[in-house]
Structure formats: structure tokens, C-alpha cells
Amino acid sequence: MTDILTIDSASKRRADQLTLDSVSLTLAPGERVALLGHNGAGKSTLMKLILGLTKLDGGTIRIAGAKPGSTAARLATAFLPEAVSFHKSLTGRDQLALFARLAGVGTTPVAGLLERVGLADAADRRIGTYSKGMRQRLGLAQVLLGKPAVALLDEPTSGLDPISRQELYAIIDELAAQGTAVLVASHALTEVEARTDRIAILRKGKLVADDTLASLSQRAGLPTRLRIRARHGEADRIAADTGGQRINGASVELLCAPEAKMDQLRRFAAMSDAVEDIEMTPPRLEDLYRHYAQETVQ
């Protein structure tokens, strides 16, 4: 499968400091990639480079084979800026119609898209009366215009209530299903975890991770947490046998390395007379993120 977005050792210098230091990242059609990192790690700068809003100081970026900022690249890209706002005198319909005309797709899809993001009732109200979440949804509606090849979403969940977030991720899935490569910059780690195919982590302008969640956790070697619920009176014995820690009377908890996980599970499965249930918690994205993004330079 050929990549639709190719970033090859992209660098950006701002006031003698590298905001982005030789970042390489590729996205295939239909792939959903989360871009994580602290504030100032370079997420927004990377998006602006892809959009051609700011110039590269090194490396190359290609969107469907075209240079950032070229008409072909802009036609292929959709963008949702962080906390976007629009002119308060326009209605949602006016604003979306402008974008539809600029994208060259005509105003036919406007009504349907407004309905898709739940703004059908507010379509003819002025944006000045919209809540933050409604403005965000209007921003999302314009991403769906004209089947983009690449969608860049900068903090798309900010200002959205939980239900709207669910809808947002449904829309992202829809985009991916139609073949759009989606790059999501986000802070909402738990949501990203379930909803993306790959995770890229930026730290101080450097790409420190770019892999699936499973591979990342394997590489990080973060322990899996096993919680064993013992049958009556057996907790002490299990704790002593396995070197685990007894908690709340009937349960034992122990941490095990990823490669030892299967051995441990087999062992507990064999102890069916003493073990009532096993609960397994793999390392969460939050633990991984902390591992990769805060790794101190030693």
C-alpha cells in the first residue's frame, strides 16, 4: 500500500531552536494515527508544515505526491484547527457553504453534513450564538467536505461533551473507512487508545515513538498487572508462592514482564483449586505516554 502522507526528516527552526528535529512519519490511506506530545512538543508545527502554512527548514513532506501548500495538496487535505471560531455574524450554513465553494464541491452536501454533526436545527442561527462544542462540530463538518485523502485534526475533542466525543470518533472511523488517512493530535489519551491504529509521540521536536500500541508497550517493557482472586482462605498461600502482594483479603496482585505473562497465566490456570478469577491489566497508554514522553535524558 502506498503512503498518502510522507514526512521525511522534517525540521523546523524557530529563533535558533529546533521546534521539529528531523521528524519522519508516514500515513497510509485509511490509517488512523494519534499524534501525542506535551504542549510545545511540535504537534501544531508539524500540522502547519503539512498544510504549507509555514516553511520547512529541512527534509521533505509530500501529500499524495504533492508539495505542501500546492493546490493539489490543499485539495487533498482537510484540517480542523484547535479551538476554531468563525465570524459571529455568519450562520453555520453560510460558513459551511463558503468552505464547500472553496473546496470546489458545490453547496449540495452542506445540509447533509450539518445534519451529520448534529447542527441541523442550528444551521440558520448565527455562529455568535453557538456553544464551543457546536463551533467544534461545525469545524468537523468542514473536514468531511469532498472526501479528503488526508485529515489533520488538532485537539478535536477539546470542548466536546462525552457524547459528542463518541460521535467524533465515529466520524473519524467513517473517514478512515472511506480511505482518508487521519492524523489526530490529542491529549485525551484513553480515547485515542481505543480509536487509533498507530501512535506517534513527539518530545521536544523529536519523534520518540511511532508504532502500534501493542508494539510500543512491548518495547517499553512495562509490566502487566495481574490480579488473582483467590478461593476462600487461599490468598496467603498464593501470595507466598508467587511473590505477589496481598490486597483486600481475597486478592493477590502481581506485576509481570510482558514476556513472562503467558507463563504466569498458565501457572495460575493450573491452580484452579485455589484461583477463582484472574484479571489482567496491560499497561495503559497513559503509562506508555509517560514512559516515552517524559523519559529523562540521562
Add this chain to the structure above:
Amino acid sequence: MIGRILAVARTEALIVRRNRWLFLATLIMLLFALALTFAGSAPTGTLGADRLTVAVASMTTLSVYLAPLLALMMSFDSIAGEADRGSLALLLSYPAGRGEILGGKYLAHLAALAFAMIVGFGTAGAIAGATGGAGTQSVLALLRLIGTSILLGAVFLAFGYMLSALAGSPAAAAGMSAALWLVFVVLYDLGLLGAVVVDSGGYFTQHVFPWVLAANPADAFRLWNMAASPDVALATGMAGVSASLPAWAAPVSLGVWLVAGFAMARTAFRRLEP
């Protein structure tokens, strides 16, 4: 390309109408034009000109102040405001070039300005003509006033976009626009007046001053209206200056400023990183 310019223009036209700018600008033009037409009707008899001529002379002076002011007030927010809201980056991610975006905004704002000028000056002129008489010359002078006012507004719209792209925030753009207006419309003339007084009829006053005056778009506008109509020049007391310049000087000055203003606005906009 044309489609995208028109798409931007259409949206800007909606904004100008919705936030009542069109209504306010037209109302301001109408009220001031009417007030001046009737306040300025007293000296008619002594000058031997019809009332419309005198009205055009008064309205020319009015337009020197109002056309740049209205134009700057319409344009100062157009780029800085979008950048402030975060919608500029989004707009620029669409396949519309910066020149096309600027062109679209220009088209809409110029149309609004033209509407205000035509209604304001047209109504005042019609009333002056109906009540105090008008001739072919004075009707021509009125049409010239309307046309050149729109042109003067166009120049200052371009200045407004340039400042809006340079300023970085709507508040800074507003401040810079006010300063620009003050310099071109008030301070420039005061400075020249001082120089002429000091020079007391020497080489500067005879040969340099008229050209320096014509180099300011606001004064070029005034000179154009004076030079083309001796009656109006007489009524405003600027016959001397306009006689010492070739007829093409003022139109060329405004034309050059229009092109240069738009080019500067485009350059400033192109350098802007949202």
C-alpha cells in the same frame, strides 16, 4: 479562481450586511452629505455658481475625511480578526490563494463602500440640484466626486488590509489604521502648510509643493476634483494649486497608490504565518 474569489466576496458581503456596516456607512454618508449641502448653500449667490456646484465642493472636502475613514474601518479587522479567531489557518488550508482571498474581501468591501457613496452623495446631489439648480457641468462634477470617492476608498481599503496583515491583532490593526488616517488626512497637510509658510513663496512653494501634495492620495483626490471643475476649485479656494499641475498628476497618483496598496497588502498577507 473566479469562483473562489466570488465565494469569499459573497461571504464578506453577508458579513457587511449582517453586522449593519453597510447600513451605518450609508447612513453616515447620507447624513453628512445632506448636512453639508444645506449648510453650504449660503455663499451661492456671491460665487455665481449653482447650488449643486457648491454642494459638490463641500462634499469633496467631506469625502477626503470620510472615504478613507470608512474604508479603514471596514478593512482593518478582515485579516487580523480571522487570524485571532483561528479561522485564517483553516481558510488558508483550502485551495484558495491568498491573492484570491484578498480579492474576494476587496470586492465585497468596495461594493459596500460604493453603495454608501452613491446613495449618500447621489441623494444629497439630487436634492441640491432640485432645489437650487444644476447644469451639465455640475452634474458631471457630482459623478466625478462619486467615482473618485470610491477610488479613494479603494486605496484606503488596500492600506487597511496591509495593516491588518502586519498588525498581528485586531486591536493593533485598529490603532495602526487610526494613525494612518491621521497622517494621510490631517498631519500631511499640516506639515505641508508649515513648509509653505516657512518658504514664503519660494522655489518649494512654486515647484515642489504641488507635486508633494499630489503624492498623498487624499490630496490627489481633492486636486482631481478641483482641476476638473473650475467652479468647484473656485468654491474650495484651491484653484492655485490645481492650475500649477498637469491634469494627469492626480489621477496617476491615485492609480499608482491603488496598485501599490494592493501589492503591499498582498505582500504583507503572504508573509503572515497564521
